[in-house]
Amino acid sequence: MNARFIRVCCFFVCLALLAGCEMDGMTEPDGDDDGGTDTAIRMIVTMAGTGEAGFSGEGGPASAAQLNSPVDIVMSPSGEIVVVDFENHRVRSINPDTGAITTLAGSGETSGEDALFHPTSAAFADDGSLYVAAWSEHRVYRYPETSSRDVVAGTGTPHCLTSDPGTLAAVSTLCFPSSVGLLGDGTLVFSEQGCNRIRMVGSAGFLGTLAGTGGAGYEGDNGPAENALFNPGSPTSPGFGIAVSPEDPPDELFIADTDNHVIREVNLLTGMISTYAGTAAPGFSDGAPSEAMFNRPTHVFVSSDHAVWVVDSGNHAIRRIDPLGVRVETIAGTGSAGYNGDDLPASQAQLNNPGGIFVTDQGDVYIADTGNNRIRHIHRNGDEDSGIHQHEE
Numbered sequence: 345m346n347a348r349f350i351r352v353c354c355f356f357v358c359l360a361l362l363a364g365c366e367m368d369g370m371t372e373p374d375g376d377d378d379g380g381t382d383t384a385i386r387m388i389v390t391m392a393g394t395g396e397a398g399f400s401g402e403g404g405p406a407s408a409a410q411l412n413s414p415v416d417i418v419m420s421p422s423g424e425i426v427v428v429d430f431e432n433h434r435v436r437s438i439n440p441d442t443g444a445i446t447t448l449a450g451s452g453e454t455s456g457e458d459a460l461f462h463p464t465s466a467a468f469a470d471d472g473s474l475y476v477a478a479w480s481e482h483r484v485y486r487y488p489e490t491s492s493r494d495v496v497a498g499t500g501t502p503h504c505l506t507s508d509p510g511t512l513a514a515v516s517t518l519c520f521p522s523s524v525g526l527l528g529d530g531t532l533v534f535s536e537q538g539c540n541r542i543r544m545v546g547s548a549g550f551l552g553t554l555a556g557t558g559g560a561g562y563e564g565d566n567g568p569a570e571n572a573l574f575n576p577g578s579p580t581s582p583g584f585g586i587a588v589s590p591e592d593p594p595d596e597l598f599i600a601d602t603d604n605h606v607i608r609e610v611n612l613l614t615g616m617i618s619t620y621a622g623t624a625a626p627g628f629s630d631g632a633p634s635e636a637m638f639n640r641p642t643h644v645f646v647s648s649d650h651a652v653w654v655v656d657s658g659n660h661a662i663r664r665i666d667p668l669g670v671r672v673e674t675i676a677g678t679g680s681a682g683y684n685g686d687d688l689p690a691s692q693a694q695l696n697n698p699g700g701i702f703v704t705d706q707g708d709v710y711i712a713d714t715g716n717n718r719i720r721h722i723h724r725n726g727d728e729d730s731g732i733h734q735h736e737e
Contacts, residue, residue, distance in 0.1 A: 386709070386722045388676060388690040392427065392438060392445065393718035395683060399432045399452065406438045406445040406719070414712040414719060415582055416465045416523075416643070416700035421472055425710060427719055428463050428476075428700065430582070435466055435476055438719075449476060449487055458493075460485070464582040465523040465700075469530060477521045477534060479582060484513075484521050484534055484545075496532060497521065497545055504539035504558060513551035518543075520579040523586045523643065527612070528593025535584040535599070537576045542569075542586065542599065542610070554597070555610055555617060562604045562624055569610045569617035577603035577640070582699065583657075585643030588612075590650060598652055600641040607633075607644060607654060607665070620652065621665055621672055628659045628679050636672035638663065647703040655711075660695045662711060676711065676722060683716045690722045 392406035393414070401409025412431035420426055425438040426448060434450035450460035462480035469475065474487040475496065483498035497513035504519050519538030526532060532545040533554060541556035555569035564572030576584035583602035588594040597610040598620065606622030620633060627637030639658030646652055652665040653675075661677030676690035677698070684694045696715030703709050709722035 386690040388693045388722050389686045390718045391721040397717045405443050409445045411717045413714050417702045417710050417712045418466050428466050433460050467524045467526055475524045477524050482518045508552055512549045513545040516551045522582050522584045525586050525588045535586050537584045538579045540574045565618050572617045574601050575603040583642040587644045587646045589646050590648050598644045600644045602640050605638045630672050643700050645701045648705045653701050655698050655701050657697050
């Protein structure tokens with residue numbers, strides 16, 4: 345059964361129960377609770393990066409450090425903000441107590457021991473291991489907490505396989521792996537941008553295909569995901585982001601089908617695929633998901649309330665699809681690229697080709713503002729705490 349249908353049914357059942365209750369003293373739920381428009385005023389600040397591209401600031405305040413095209417952001421199990429710093433060929437970590445930034449993975453080089461050539465995405469497993477997609481290396485790495493890294497998938501040679509090889513993923517070729525995620529049983533899922541597929545690696549280490557035939561196009565809705573066509577775009581810049589739903593185990597996988605200008609949904613219980621939002625034509629409009637328009641969405645994130653957040657890179661905006669899947673709204677960005685400052689409502693703030701997003705259970709929104717070389721933080725009006733405490737020198 346469709347997960348969105350179940351959520352909508354539960355919503356209306358709850359409304360029916362409330363209608364029969366004594367209403368005196370009750371308060372009306374806000375947009376986050378009822379699945380409707382989130383009307384809270386959201387203010388935006390910069391929490392990392394000076395805006396100038398470069399590499400500096402190791403061990404110092406993140407706000408004074410230079411970044412170079414940060415493309416993704418995630419939170420570690422212990423609460424660090426982890427930034428995928430694409431052109432610096434590093435994954436960097438921001439301590440939530442001191443605000444200090446340090447390198448977590450990558451040497452800053454494009455080859456050699458510990459090199460990470462253009463990392464694009466990161467995800468943490470339950471055991472604390474860090475998975476990183478090394479886009480231009482055509483590999484996915486795993487960084488265990490207590491040992492050196494190992495190769496999970498990819499030989500380093502870019503090549504699209506015409507069928508699943510029946511071999512270990514570590515000795516199989518890949519082509520521009522872009523976005524990584526983990527299912528409840530530890531299965532690694534990642535998008536292979538250069539081959540128009542969603543791949544997976546289970547506990548035995550074998551490479552499989554979750555969605556996509558390998559051909560480019562826009563077909564396959566309401567059928568098996570493995571027969572679908574995607575159009576992630578030419579791998580000149582990262583896209584084709586994925587996100588799993590927050591249930592344990594997750595029952596949905598969301599895909600930013602970048603050059604089709606839509607968000608696709610794979611039901612992990614049935615293996616069927618559908619379009620969750622977008623018209624397949626580029627544009628910029630809010631409203632019902634089937635009518636809302638996106639422009640080259642590159643990443644997607646599902647928050648704990650089941651809202652789907654879209655990094656609408658071509659519109660330089662962050663969009664939100666409410667938990668019931670009935671409305672798309674713009675949370676941040678004006679539609680034009682730039683940087684017009686901080687401490688203003690997020691809807692009035694300019695972004696510049698944002699690349700990634702992370703939303704905490706408490707509602708804090710962190711954005712990899714790629715073209716501005718910054719990490720931005722959105723909080724509600726009146727909440728001045730960025731969640732990161734810059735240390736005194």
